[in-house]
Amino acid sequence: MTADDVFPVVLSLRVSVAALAVIAPVGVTLAVVQARARYPLRRLVDALIFLPLILPPSVVGFFLIVVFGREGPIGSVLDAFGMRLAFTPAAAVIASAVVAFPILVKTAQPAIEAVPAELEAVARTLGLSPLEVLARVTLPCAWRGIVAALVLGFARALGEFGATLMFAGNIPGRTNTMPLEIFSSYQTGDDARAALYVGVLTAVSFGVVFAANSAPRMLAR
Amino acid sequence: MNHGDSGHRIAPPRWRLALLFALVVAFACQRGRRELSVATATSLRNVMPELIAAYEASGRAGAMHLTATYAASGDLKRQVEAGAPVDVVVFAGRRPLDDLVAEGRVDAASCRSVASNELVLVGKKSGPAVTFESLETLAPGESVAMGDPRMVPAGEYARDYLRALGKWDEVQMRAVTGSNVAAVLAYVRRGEATAGIVYATELRGVTDVVVLDVAHGPLAPRPRVVAGAVRGGSKDAAGFLEFIASAAGQRILASFGFGPP
Amino acid sequence: MNETSLPPALDARLSLRVFDGSSAFVVEAELALPSGVLVLFGPSGVGKTLTLLALAGLLDVRAGHIRLGDETLFDAARGVCVPAHRRRVGYVPQGQALFPFLDVAENVAFGLPRGQAGVARARALIDELEISHLASAHPTALSGGERQRVALARALAVEPRLLLLDEPFASVDEEGRASLRGVVAEVVRRRGIPAVLVTHDASEAQAMGDHMVRFARGRTIAAGAPRALLDAR
Numbered sequence: 001m002t003a004d005d006v007f008p009v010v011l012s013l014r015v016s017v018a019a020l021a022v023i024a025p026v027g028v029t030l031a032v033v034q035a036r037a038r039y040p041l042r043r044l045v046d047a048l049i050f051l052p053l054i055l056p057p058s059v060v061g062f063f064l065i066v067v068f069g070r071e072g073p074i075g076s077v078l079d080a081f082g083m084r085l086a087f088t089p090a091a092a093v094i095a096s097a098v099v100a101f102p103i104l105v106k107t108a109q110p111a112i113e114a115v116p117a118e119l120e121a122v123a124r125t126l127g128l129s130p131l132e133v134l135a136r137v138t139l140p141c142a143w144r145g146i147v148a149a150l151v152l153g154f155a156r157a158l159g160e161f162g163a164t165l166m167f168a169g170n171i172p173g174r175t176n177t178m179p180l181e182i183f184s185s186y187q188t189g190d191d192a193r194a195a196l197y198v199g200v201l202t203a204v205s206f207g208v209v210f211a212a213n214s215a216p217r218m219l220a221r
Numbered sequence: 222m223n224h225g226d227s228g229h230r231i232a233p234p235r236w237r238l239a240l241l242f243a244l245v246v247a248f249a250c251q252r253g254r255r256e257l258s259v260a261t262a263t264s265l266r267n268v269m270p271e272l273i274a275a276y277e278a279s280g281r282a283g284a285m286h287l288t289a290t291y292a293a294s295g296d297l298k299r300q301v302e303a304g305a306p307v308d309v310v311v312f313a314g315r316r317p318l319d320d321l322v323a324e325g326r327v328d329a330a331s332c333r334s335v336a337s338n339e340l341v342l343v344g345k346k347s348g349p350a351v352t353f354e355s356l357e358t359l360a361p362g363e364s365v366a367m368g369d370p371r372m373v374p375a376g377e378y379a380r381d382y383l384r385a386l387g388k389w390d391e392v393q394m395r396a397v398t399g400s401n402v403a404a405v406l407a408y409v410r411r412g413e414a415t416a417g418i419v420y421a422t423e424l425r426g427v428t429d430v431v432v433l434d435v436a437h438g439p440l441a442p443r444p445r446v447v448a449g450a451v452r453g454g455s456k457d458a459a460g461f462l463e464f465i466a467s468a469a470g471q472r473i474l475a476s477f478g479f480g481p482p
Numbered sequence: 483m484n485e486t487s488l489p490p491a492l493d494a495r496l497s498l499r500v501f502d503g504s505s506a507f508v509v510e511a512e513l514a515l516p517s518g519v520l521v522l523f524g525p526s527g528v529g530k531t532l533t534l535l536a537l538a539g540l541l542d543v544r545a546g547h548i549r550l551g552d553e554t555l556f557d558a559a560r561g562v563c564v565p566a567h568r569r570r571v572g573y574v575p576q577g578q579a580l581f582p583f584l585d586v587a588e589n590v591a592f593g594l595p596r597g598q599a600g601v602a603r604a605r606a607l608i609d610e611l612e613i614s615h616l617a618s619a620h621p622t623a624l625s626g627g628e629r630q631r632v633a634l635a636r637a638l639a640v641e642p643r644l645l646l647l648d649e650p651f652a653s654v655d656e657e658g659r660a661s662l663r664g665v666v667a668e669v670v671r672r673r674g675i676p677a678v679l680v681t682h683d684a685s686e687a688q689a690m691g692d693h694m695v696r697f698a699r700g701r702t703i704a705a706g707a708p709r710a711l712l713d714a715r
Contacts, residue, residue, distance in 0.1 A: 069411060069412070070413050071412045082362060084362055084364075086413050087364065087397045087413060116579065118575050118577060118579040119579050121535070121538070121566075121573070121575070121579070122573055122575060122579045122636075123592070124539075124540065124566040124567050125538050125539075125571055125572065125637070125642075126592055126593030126637075126639075126640055127567050127568075127570070127640055128567055128593070130567075136592075137581065140583050141582070169397055169398060169399075170369070170398065170400070171396065171397060171398050172369075172398070173393075184369070184372075186299075187295065187299050188295060188299070188371045188372060189299060189302070
């Protein structure tokens with residue numbers, strides 16, 4: 001195993017962790033908002049959150065490159081500041097984050113909705129502000145669902161292929177995550193190398209799911 | 222079951238569905254002698270339709286219908302190895318064809334060189350005027366697009382040429398790899414890459430991108446377009462191969478900027 | 483004479499509307515409590531619980547006012563609305579709503595600041611309500627009557643100025659009911675705070691209430707002494 005062989009493994013893990021770090025706070029917050037708040041455009045926001053989940057990954061990739069590419073509306077602004085996104089590891093993070101986001105929100109949201117409103121009501125009468133209620137009642141009640149949401153989000157980020165291929169490219173030594181590398185290795189006839197990453201991805205996925213299932217038991221009082 | 226008068230009035234629906242299914246499958250599987258499939262390197266995506274049209278118009282095709290699929294030569298080789306129904310392969314480099322011959326998938330005797338090409342460095346008109354030798358002077362944020370050397374002959378040519386020039390390490394740091402030459406050109410046209418390494422034939426009809434440098438000298442690669450007939454494919458493959466190599470075929474290739482074989 | 487110069491413990495007029503799917507349920511209530519325990523009496527589904535929620539500040543009220551002693555918690559006309567977490571109104575819901583992820587002592591101490599003072603205060607309340615032996619028990623292991631006592635202790639820990647109880651004896655067996663009634667009456671009396679109690683049970687209303695208000699189909703239709711209201715059918 002050379003450094004070249006190890007690179008996709010390390011890259012995939014770093015990209016997925018970074019993507020999760022971005023979508024976890026935003027996604028959980030949005031899940032809370034969508035679960036509890038009632039505002040005029042709520043249905044529309046719901047649909048927009050759902051969108052990257054049902055769009056084919058190549059469509060997501062296309063949108064990303066059109067918007068964030070060097071000549072795109074946002075990309076050109078970034079370029080003026082010397083920031084390039086397309087075909088960089090950052091692009092892989094963005095692609096993974098975008099496709100994992102809906103899964104995270106849609107898994108966390110029902111867990112938060114399931115928290116009995118009565119518990120939150122009593123907490124308010126005991127003097128807790130809405131934010132304190134969120135931190136001391138809602139999240140402690142819903143934490144299992146939130147952990148599940150994080151796990152699923154991470155798994156989706158780890159396995160992302162189509163959007164990453166289009167937005168970050170499949171550049172050896174820079175953006176070749178494991179799913180992309182499996183594809184390239186197979187294409188060039190190196191089945192053994194492809195099998196290596198298939199094995200790693202499967203093992204990591206099992207590990208993550210197993211940890212997520214055991215965590216509630218281990219962390220329970 | 223209702224036997225009624227005739228005794229066969231209502232057939233059990235199951236066997237009718239099975240028959241229908243079998244017909245559909247048979248129809249789908251049937252390639253027939255009527256179709257010739259040509260796996261073509263992406264760099265010939267503009268000239269191949271012309272070659273096919275001319276071949277069919279010439280009458281030599283008979284009742285046959287030709288279809289072409291386009292991808293990087295390495296990708297096409299992989300598809301043939303996996304058993305894709307291909308009759309003729311037309312690649313932008315020798316190696317994938319030699320590999321298929323060695324694997325016994327392509328008939329060695331049918332192989333021939335049908336055209337040649339030039340490797341060029343291209344960029345936007347408004348961009349910096351770099352050359353192959355001066356690519357390393359590009360700012361670190363600027364990218365150079367090229368085909369993935371593992372699958373795209375143009376990428377392999379580029380890598381070998383840059384290695385010979387001693388510039389490969391520098392350029393590799395700035396490289397953005399595309400899965401075929403069309404993708405490489407698109408990166409340059411879209412502004413994602415400041416410069417790209419493609420074939421001279423790619424710029425036909427393209428105005429926003431210009432040639433910055435041509436690979437020249439004894440170290441320069443000599444890209445060849447090669448073709449061969451897939452073993453077990455249609456017997457009419459040879460006829461099409463001959464047409465490409467004929468004067469008529471050569472004229473068409475030349476009109477698209479390809480050099481002689 | 484002296485009584486009329488003091489403001490009533492609770493004086494409220496409420497008009498609210500809740501949506502249940504596609505239909506709206508309107509509640510119009512008028513409550514006046516000079517002092518002591520006010521009973522909200524009526525069959526289920528007439529708006530008694532909603533009135534409690536409105537008093538606690540947990541429901542939007544369209545019109546009316548809520549005055550607790552000489553303080554205004556809500557006045558639609560003048561645009562005053564104190565948020566729920568500042569009203570200092572204790573609420574014991576019908577299902578007690580004990581936090582399942584905390585034990586009894588932690589539940590009781592929930593609204594108190596962290597530290598020794600809070601712990602001591604929680605302990606005092608647990609002792610007062612005679613559930614000291616359950617301090618580290620889990621809510622799911624308690625009987626109906628025990629849960630009520632924990633919920634009550636929790637509500638009283640933050641020194642509310644008004645206590646709201648929704649069908650407090652519903653989940654308690656016949657035996658426990660008598661002692662629980664005594665406990666509730668005692669804690670309210672000891673602190674001198676007014677209480678509003680929801681029930682559909684006539685004997686309970688009579689036993690606990692100093693004053694009573696009768697509900698029917700979302701409106702308060704009669705007010706007065708429990709005895710008088712219950713006799714007049």
